[in-house]
Amino acid sequence: MSQDRSHRGPxxxxxxxxxxxxxxxxxxxxxLAERFGVSPMTIYRDIDELEREGVLRKFRGGxxxxxxxxxxxxxxxxxKTMRAEKEALAARAATLIEPGMSVLIDDSTTVLELxxxxxxxxxxxxxxxxxxAINLLAEERGIQLMALGGxxxxxxxxxxxxxxxxxVEALRVDLCFVSVSSVYGDxxxxxxxxxxxxxxxxxxxxxxxxxxxxxxxxxRTALHRLTPLSxxxxxxxxxxxxxxxxxxxxxxxxRYDVAPIPDPPSRRPR
Numbered sequence: 392m393s394q395d396r397s398h399r400g401p402x403x404x405x406x407x408x409x410x411x412x413x414x415x416x417x418x419x420x421x422x423l424a425e426r427f428g429v430s431p432m433t434i435y436r437d438i439d440e441l442e443r444e445g446v447l448r449k450f451r452g453g454x455x456x457x458x459x460x461x462x463x464x465x466x467x468x469x470x471k472t473m474r475a476e477k478e479a480l481a482a483r484a485a486t487l488i489e490p491g492m493s494v495l496i497d498d499s500t501t502v503l504e505l506x507x508x509x510x511x512x513x514x515x516x517x518x519x520x521x522x523x524a525i526n527l528l529a530e531e532r533g534i535q536l537m538a539l540g541g542x543x544x545x546x547x548x549x550x551x552x553x554x555x556x557x558x559v560e561a562l563r564v565d566l567c568f569v570s571v572s573s574v575y576g577d578x579x580x581x582x583x584x585x586x587x588x589x590x591x592x593x594x595x596x597x598x599x600x601x602x603x604x605x606x607x608x609x610x611r612t613a614l615h616r617l618t619p620l621s622x623x624x625x626x627x628x629x630x631x632x633x634x635x636x637x638x639x640x641x642x643x644x645x646r647y648d649v650a651p652i653p654d655p656p657s658r659r660p661r
Contacts, residue, residue, distance in 0.1 A: 404429070405437050408454075409446050413471075417455035446546070469500040475652050476605035476629040481505040483627055483650035484568055484603055488512045492565040495593050496524060498549030498586075499570035501603045503527075509534065518564060520550045520589065537562075544585075551585045559592040567597030573611035574604055577620050577643045580613035587615045599624040606632040620645045 404427055411426070412418050424434045438454045441447040447454045481504035488494060490512050496502045498521035506524040509517055513533025519525060520539035528536050541555030569590050571579040579602060581587050594600045602623045609632065620626055626640070626647040640647050 401437065401440075405441055408434075408437055409441055412447055412454055413456050417450075417453060419453040421452070423454070444546075470503070473501075473605045473607060473629075476607075476631060477501045477504045477603075479629050479650040479652040480603040480605065480627050481508055483648065484601055485509075485511070487566065487599075487601065487625075488515070490514055492516070493518065495519070495559075495562070495564040495567040495597055497521065497567075497569040497590060497593060498524075498547050499603075501570035501605065502568050505568055505603070516564075518559075518562060520555055522548045522550070547586070551589055556588050556592045559589065559596050562596050564597050565599065567593050567600040568603060569593060569600070570603045571608065571613075571617055573608050573613040574620065575610060575612050577645070579604075579617040579620060580611075581615055581617050582613045584615050587617050590617055594618060594622060602626045605629050606636065609633075609636045 408418075408423060408427065411423075420431055420434050420438065423437075424431045427434070438447070438449055441454065442449050447456055449455075477500065480501060484502075484505050485508045488509070491514060492512070493516040494509070495518045496506055497519070503521065503524055506517075506519070506521075506527055509515055509528065510531050510533065513531065514535070515533065516535040516537065517524075517528055518537040518539065519528075520541065522543075525536065525538045528534050539550055539555050539558045541550035541558070542552035543549075544551050571581050571590070573580045581590070600623050602620070602625070604626065606629055609628070620640075620643065624646065626645055627650055628637070628640075628647055629650050630652040632649065637647075637649070
């Protein structure tokens, strides 16, 4: 297998490296060199290029798809993580929506789970900059879909930049749903300033705003402070959130609700 792979071009090899690391979460350079039948020097060149493209992140001796305080994970990796928690958050968020509303959703994979539920509330006006959400809702006749333009960013599969911010600023919606990379203390954070600019515009354009955050993001740090948690009318956390984190939200006076996570079918009592 490695001999066959060694004859593949760098573009195809990097795509396969990316797929492998996104699937596994991380990999060492030595393992990748053996797996793809190339030299460690070649693998390090591939890793450098994948990091430059924002697909993966280097660490000593290897590469990872995991986020850091300055690196947001690729959307393909984020879609695979915390699925049960995201579905629970989306189900709870959906109870806030009524037919006839205008709803603004960001480019997070957490809120993408909510986008899958929106056809239940037709007629509905939905505004988003997330290409996957646009594709998901484009054929729904009962949804008036407004796609926010801007500079396309393949890492997030969304439209960003000044023109996106200006498009948001021209709107006023009933409800806005967003997620972030981390919550630390009484603030929400994100690694990338261009994402922060769009999310801030979204929050300012909404009559009410809701933050959906799974427990893995609590107590984590990221480079850019987005907004105080008090900005949100409601913060939704999942049912696996540790009691200490809930107590911290209580102490800070954060308006929050817990989205229960159903037991898997095999674990439900008969």
